[in-house]
Amino acid sequence: MSAHRVQLCRLKKILIANRGEIAVRIIRACRELGVSPIAVYSECDRTALHVRYADEAYAIGPSAPRDSYLRIDKLIEVAKQSGADGVHPGYGFLAENRDFAAAVRDAGLTFIGPTPDAIETMGSKTAARTAAMRAGVPVVPGTDAPLAVDVADADIATAAAAIGYPLLVKAVAGGGGKGMRTVTDPADLSGAVRAARSEAGAAFGDAAVYIERRLTRPRHIEVQLLGDAHGTVLPFVERECSIQRRHQKVVEETPSLAVSPALRAAMTSAAAAVAKAVGYTNAGTIEFLLDEDGRFYFLEMNTRLQVEHPITEMVTGLDLVRWQIRIARGERLDLDPDRLLRPNGHAIECRIYAEDPDNNFLPSPGRIQQLRVPAGPGIRDDSGATAGLDVPIFYDPMISKLVAWAEDRPLALSRMQRALGEYLVTGIKTTVPFFTWLLAQPEFRDGRFHTTYLDEVLKARTGRPFVEATPDLEDVAAMAAALEAVMSPSALAAESPGAGAGTVSARRWRTQARAEGLRSL
Amino acid sequence: MQYEVEIAGRRRQVVVTRAGDGFAVSVDGRTRQVDAARIDAHTLSLVVDSVWSADVSIVADPVSGQLTVHVGSFPIAVTLNGRRRWGRRDEGAGSGTGPQRLVAPMPGKVVRVLVKVGDLVTARQPVVVVEAMKMENELRASREGMVADIHVREGMSVDAGALLLVIQ
Numbered sequence: 251m252s253a254h255r256v257q258l259c260r261l262k263k264i265l266i267a268n269r270g271e272i273a274v275r276i277i278r279a280c281r282e283l284g285v286s287p288i289a290v291y292s293e294c295d296r297t298a299l300h301v302r303y304a305d306e307a308y309a310i311g312p313s314a315p316r317d318s319y320l321r322i323d324k325l326i327e328v329a330k331q332s333g334a335d336g337v338h339p340g341y342g343f344l345a346e347n348r349d350f351a352a353a354v355r356d357a358g359l360t361f362i363g364p365t366p367d368a369i370e371t372m373g374s375k376t377a378a379r380t381a382a383m384r385a386g387v388p389v390v391p392g393t394d395a396p397l398a399v400d401v402a403d404a405d406i407a408t409a410a411a412a413i414g415y416p417l418l419v420k421a422v423a424g425g426g427g428k429g430m431r432t433v434t435d436p437a438d439l440s441g442a443v444r445a446a447r448s449e450a451g452a453a454f455g456d457a458a459v460y461i462e463r464r465l466t467r468p469r470h471i472e473v474q475l476l477g478d479a480h481g482t483v484l485p486f487v488e489r490e491c492s493i494q495r496r497h498q499k500v501v502e503e504t505p506s507l508a509v510s511p512a513l514r515a516a517m518t519s520a521a522a523a524v525a526k527a528v529g530y531t532n533a534g535t536i537e538f539l540l541d542e543d544g545r546f547y548f549l550e551m552n553t554r555l556q557v558e559h560p561i562t563e564m565v566t567g568l569d570l571v572r573w574q575i576r577i578a579r580g581e582r583l584d585l586d587p588d589r590l591l592r593p594n595g596h597a598i599e600c601r602i603y604a605e606d607p608d609n610n611f612l613p614s615p616g617r618i619q620q621l622r623v624p625a626g627p628g629i630r631d632d633s634g635a636t637a638g639l640d641v642p643i644f645y646d647p648m649i650s651k652l653v654a655w656a657e658d659r660p661l662a663l664s665r666m667q668r669a670l671g672e673y674l675v676t677g678i679k680t681t682v683p684f685f686t687w688l689l690a691q692p693e694f695r696d697g698r699f700h701t702t703y704l705d706e707v708l709k710a711r712t713g714r715p716f717v718e719a720t721p722d723l724e725d726v727a728a729m730a731a732a733l734e735a736v737m738s739p740s741a742l743a744a745e746s747p748g749a750g751a752g753t754v755s756a757r758r759w760r761t762q763a764r765a766e767g768l769r770s771l
Numbered sequence: 772m773q774y775e776v777e778i779a780g781r782r783r784q785v786v787v788t789r790a791g792d793g794f795a796v797s798v799d800g801r802t803r804q805v806d807a808a809r810i811d812a813h814t815l816s817l818v819v820d821s822v823w824s825a826d827v828s829i830v831a832d833p834v835s836g837q838l839t840v841h842v843g844s845f846p847i848a849v850t851l852n853g854r855r856r857w858g859r860r861d862e863g864a865g866s867g868t869g870p871q872r873l874v875a876p877m878p879g880k881v882v883r884v885l886v887k888v889g890d891l892v893t894a895r896q897p898v899v900v901v902e903a904m905k906m907e908n909e910l911r912a913s914r915e916g917m918v919a920d921i922h923v924r925e926g927m928s929v930d931a932g933a934l935l936l937v938i939q
Contacts, residue, residue, distance in 0.1 A: 619830055620813060622844075674844040676813065676830045682844060719779070719847050727840040727847040728776040729796045730815060730827035732785040733807050735851060736772050736794070737815075738874045 258580040261285060261336045261360060265329045266300065267350075268340030269319060270634035271650060272555075273300035276338050279571035288332045290325065292318035294642045299634045306332055313644045319343045322350050326357050336578060338362040338571075342646075345554040346373050362578040363532050364477075364553050371528050372551040375422050376460050382548035385527040387520040390539060390547040392462035396422045399447075399457075403440040406461075410439055413463050419443050421450035422458040429453055430497070432464060467700040468539040469508055470494065471546065473521035474562050476573055477531040478583040485518035485525075486562050487593045491537075492701050493694070495611065495708065500681075501688065502558035503598040504565050507659070507697035508540060517546055518591060524548065533559075533574050539701075557651065558599055560632055564655040565593035596662040597655045600685045602673070604647035607684035608715045615643045619677030624669035628655040628662075641678055649680055659697075663689055683717040777850040812930075870919065871938040873910050875901055875929040884925055890918045892938060899923070899935050912938050 265288040266276045273289065277300060280287040289304030294313040301307045308328045311318040318324070320343060329337055337354045339362070344350035348369040354361040363369075372378045376396050379389045391413050397406060410417055410433075419442045421429030429450030431442040443459060451457035474486040490506035491499045509517070521536040535556050537549040559570045566589065577583070604618075605611040621637040633650030641647050652673065654666035670686050691707065693699055719727070774785045786797045793806040806818040810826075817825040828841040838849045883900040892898060897909040898918070920937040923929060 617833070620811075620828060671844055674828065674841055676828050676839065676841055676846075679846075683846065717846060719842070719845060723842050723845060724778045724781075724847065725783075725798050726817070726819070726825045726827065726842050727778060727849055728783050728785050728798050729803070729805060729819075730817065730825070730829055730840050730842070731776055731838060731849045731851050732772070732774045732787050732796065733794060733805065733815065733817070734829040735774060736787045737807065737809070737872065739872075 259335070259360060259578075261575060261579050263288060263332065263334045264336040264338055264362065264575070265290065265325070265332060265334040266304070266338050266340065267319070267325050268338070268343055268345075269295055269298060269300060270645065271632050271648060272340040272557075272634075273298075274303060274634050275632055276340060276571055277303045279569060279575060282569075283572060283575055285336075285575065288328070288334050290319070290328055292644070294640070294644060297639065299636055299639075308332065313642065315343065315644065322347075322353050325350075326353050329354070329359055330357060334359065336360040336362055336575070338574070339554065341554050341557060346552070348373065360578050362574050363555075364530055364534060368528055368530050368534075369553045372530070372534070372553050373423070375420065375424065375550055378551050379548065381528050382524045385520075385523040387524050387548045388546070390462050390465065390549060392417075393460045396458035396460050397443065406443060407436060407439055410436065410461055413461055416464040416466075418462050418464045419446040419459050420462055421446065421454060421456070422460055423454040423456040424450060429459065465539050465541045465547070467702065468492075468541045469506070469699075470499075470537060470549075470701050471506055471509060471517065471540045472535050472537045472556075473518050474556070474559070474570070475521060475525050475530065475534050475536065476570070476577065476583055477525055477534070478577050479531055479580055480582050481526075482583045483522045483525045483530060484583055484585060484587055484590055485522045486566060486590045488514060488517060489535075489558060489561060491558065492699055493688075493704050494701055495704050499558065500601050500704070501598065501685070502561055503596065503659075503662075504561045505593045505596065513540075513544065513546075514591065520546070520548070524551065532577050533570055542700075557601070560630060560651060560653045561597040561599050564597035564630065564653060565595055566590055567594065595655055595657045596659040597653060598659075598662050598666055599651050599653045600666065600670070601681075602649040602652055602675075602685075603681045604641040604649055604678045605681050606679035607681050608717070609679075611681070611684075613643070613647045614679035615641045615647060616678045617641075618649075618675060620674060621649075622672070622674035623650070624652070624672035626669075628665050629653070629669050630655070649675065663695065683715075687716045775852055778847060871912060871914065871916060872934055873898065873912075873936045873938070875933045875935055879908075879929060881923045881925055881927045881929060881935070884921060884923065886918045886921075886936075888918050888921055892916060892918060898938070901929065901935075910935065914938075 263286045264280055266273045277287040286305045289301045289307040290310045291298060291301045291307060292311060292313045310324045337359055339345040346369055348366040351361045351369055352366040371381060380394060382389050393409055416432060416434045419431040429446050431446045433439050433442045446459045447457040450459055469492045472489050472491055475483060477483040487505050488509055489502055489504045491502045493501035517538060524536055533555045535552045538546045539549050540546045563570055604614045606614045617640050618635055618637055621635060623631045630653040631650050635649045652669060654662050654669055656662040656665045667689050670682055673682050688694055772787050776783045776785050783799050788795050793804060795802055796805045803819050808816045810816055813830055814828045817827060826843055830839050838851060840847050840849050879901045882902045886898050892912045893915045895911050897911050899910050901908050916938040919939040922934050
């Protein structure tokens, strides 16, 4: 890292190259810093909350991400047009795309995140593993370089034997569980490599794969980091992210029941060492796997802000997005390192998705009719959703991140249960009933889980709905339906106020109006 | 008014009769006194037997017509009168008896009141025109009867769920 003097820059206008709840989150940090937030929106996001909260809003194209939120050229054009001096990429989309970070830099703007080089190094799973090993941090046993396309099956088999079974074939450019194959039987290896290559090529445009040992019943423990431009890298108390459905996190909490103060010191030091070794700046997270006998291994690094950052904010009292902007301005991380490692209380987050948990978590797009979000002590809801808004089909169907904080884990769990009981969403299906069920499971309450726990327990209960009402509740529902039919029969027939042009309601109105020769839409 | 309500595969007979300011609601013969206060177009606050409070939202899926009743935030799929799809036939309570209470299905403005108190109306006769979403919408009597109460006048703005007329 060069020893040039770091210039402080003002950053008065930030373009948020994202949407949904994270765009709203970034806008909030901008507002608190007196920075003007600029929003971009695709066609279906015209009335989204982030557009309504911003100072300026620019249309960037059709709804599909590749036509809008992934268009580097359009985003740079809007940044220039609006006079923005900084760009925040959020998470997902272009957040870990080194070409985007470079394009922002080349346009003379400040990228609120790490350097393009850091993104490139840590974005490659194999390069990241090498960096970790150089920093003296243990990595999950695996191949240290991507498997060349022309490597003979016999050579792959030899490498795999050295790594040990069961193992995972993984995409080098991968993420989100795509391009991954588990192999338990050596006979399945070459077929799995072929399949993983094909899937990786389709999902990421890069078919390179590598092999990694699959640990049994590990926990996913990650460490948040902040690095400034002056060489300081500070790690935070760990996040426990083992509750995953098909490799997607659904519940996160901090601190982890499985991490003692000594283990915390070791893991956070290791994370900081890796980040320092690659000259990492701004926010990032290092993911570890913690196996049953307490050994941890570097898995990968995410060179961006994470979805679950609110739980870290709740137990440390710090605003991570604000710090991202301050770091980008050139400010120093003048924080007490111990404060970041000593959590105050316990925080847990449930990702509320527009999915039907009783139908294999199939996305449930459509119009949110009513949205009554919980509040009260220790409750935080980070959302981009509002009543009357359609949940779009083009992006992940997140409604909000519901976070509960309390003095200890049992209180945080009961607070979360209380909040879930208040969370009313009508018009679409959500995962709220699933979380109500999950938080009541003994293993979850005791903290006895690992990365395949949720998939296993969901498989064991297939077919039974999460929402099983008591006879009393059913009686109330029966009375309610009958009373509504008596009190407002046409209210039931005509659906919701503000129903859009595509719904049955508006169609029926139009038919009636035309038939009577009245004025129609 | 009598309904057959099906929840989770089990059918219940529900009878609703007016009792003072509220209702007497019997479910399979067990009767409770229910005070039902409207909160918004889809939400009722129920107080059962003067003690138990239940917050309920009743929503019909705009595409399938399937009813979902949220008790608190707890969703329960409900079928009324053996038809999962509500609103496929005429507006109104189907085989119900008793007064017809016409309400505004969405916020709008009363443009014309087509009847007066005491008029006899036939089934499907238009009784009031409400303008909403830039269209004029005629609301009709579902069955024959006599106009008993008119709660609005021309030019008045109404909220969703607002009572417009009662036909006996």
